[in-house]
Amino acid sequence: MKVVIAVDSFKGSLSSLKAGEAIKKGILMADSKAEVVVSPMADGGEGTVEALIHALNGEKKAVSVNGPLMMPVLAEYTVFPYNGNDHVFIESAASSGLTLVPEEKRTPMETNTFGLGEQIKHAIHGGYRHFILSLGGSATNDGGVGMLQALGWEFFDRAGELISNNGNPLLHVASMSGENVMGELKECTFTIASDVMNPFYGPEGAAYVFAKQKGASNDDIDQLDQDLRMFAGILHVETGVNVQAVLGAGAAGGLGGAMVACLHAEMKSGAEIMIEMTGLSDKIKWADLVITGEGSLDEQSLMGKVPVTVAKYAKTHGKPIIGLAGRIDTKLDKINEYLDAIFSIQTQCRTLEEAMLEKVTVQQLEVTAGQVLRACMLAIPK
Template identity: 55%
Template structure:
């Protein structure tokens, strides 16, 4: 029996690879003769480059940039050859990520995406013209202003004074100029890879949905929203792009919108790109049962997340799909359109901090998957029914 494990990470607990290895052990405990392949997955958010590097031969480039609070750090991006073309893969979380900011200092009112612009600048100056930017896990809500400043854009306040790159420059923007931007930018193709489809502003936009999670207070969210509305109008006036009509423009605190308009980027769902770069369809064709999952399997999973993306591809080839997750929504009607059966790995009641411990999650995945496969051995599922 051939099993393919194609799971996302369990955020705050296990990497996608670790989830797969735990599930592999569970399968083999129940069925020692099974053939099991672990093909870690991601959806464009934090950790996506690490997953791609497990499947592709990549070269890491270390560079010095500024973090969201403008402290100097060493970060990296990777490059690889795909279909005879050199491609740079840049992850915004490595320069502008929430995990780079101490919890007590997290607040998008004082954070910016300048470091992401420095990553892009280094890739452009190094000769790469096909650049894929992965958005997710950001600490910022600056509409990509910091990123653009690093690339030569000039932003001005109501007095016509140029705005510096400290704090959140978005809050003061009333105009901008791109006359001094890097000219090499025009030679580049930017693909924006994201795991969210939120618009630039509005009740489902970057500020209202994500700013509080990044440390903003309610009144600060209102200020951020007003600034995002102003910036969207400037982008529309200059570049002719109505960001409210482009799902995903609100990704990474609006960085998605800046890439779409100012850098003429093209948005692509993260899970589709990762499935392509990991050759997942071929692996699915060769498997009998697909195991997929993520930290929480719920309605959000339907919005471009790994489990549903994998399951849709598996159903295209008539494969059985099992979902495992740290948490499973009790209403699975929509999810069961794609996943045949979903299981929470929680084998006992534990406080969240205890459940997130690596050794606990590993054991619970092993136990849950083993029991699922033992059941499958006695059912029509394993007999092709």
């Protein structure tokens, strides 16, 4: 039997690669003659770098940039070959993430994305021209102004004074200029890996939906939303792009909108990007059985997550697909529209802390995968 394993990470327990290897071991214990391919997956967030390095021989690079509070941080990005060109994958959280800000200092009124722009600039100076930018886990709500400042855009307040890159520059923007933007940006392509569909501003926008978890007060949120609304108008005049009409423009505090308007970025599903780049579709064509999964299979899995996205490809090619998870929702009707069957890997009662231990998760995946394969062998020819 030919089996492809394409799981996301089991967050807090195992990376996608380690989870896939555990499932592979369980399958081979059940059928030593099985042909098994592990294709680590991710949705642009945690685990994406490891998956790219594994599948495409990616290489990590590090650069010192400014963090959300304009204090130095060492941020990594990954370079990998794809379609004849080197591509750069940057997680915005590496330079602008919430985890980089001490809890007592968290407020989007004082944080910015300048460091992300510095990462992009460093990669451009290194000769790279193709970028995939992952949005998620940000500490910021600056509409991407900080990132744009690092790339040469200039922003001015109502008095016509140049705005500095300290604090949240969005709060002061009244106009902008692209006169001194890096010329190399015209040679670059940018793809955004994000499954967030929120607009730039408004009740479902960047400020009202995400700013509170970044430390904003209700008054802060009102102000941030007003400033995003004003900045959207400025972007429309300067670039011709109505960011409010762009699905996902509110991702990472408005970074998505700034990237689409000023970097001409294309917004795509993170999981779809990974499937394309790792050649998973061809692997699925080859397989008799596809196994996917993640830490928790629930309604959130329907929102562009790895298991359901992989399942759509399996269905396209007429392949049976099984889902494994540490936790499964009891309401499975919608998920079963995509996955043929779903199994929890829990084999006995444990505390959550015990169940999420790496060694326990490995063992549970091995045992469950082996039992699943035994059942499948009854129905699927070897």
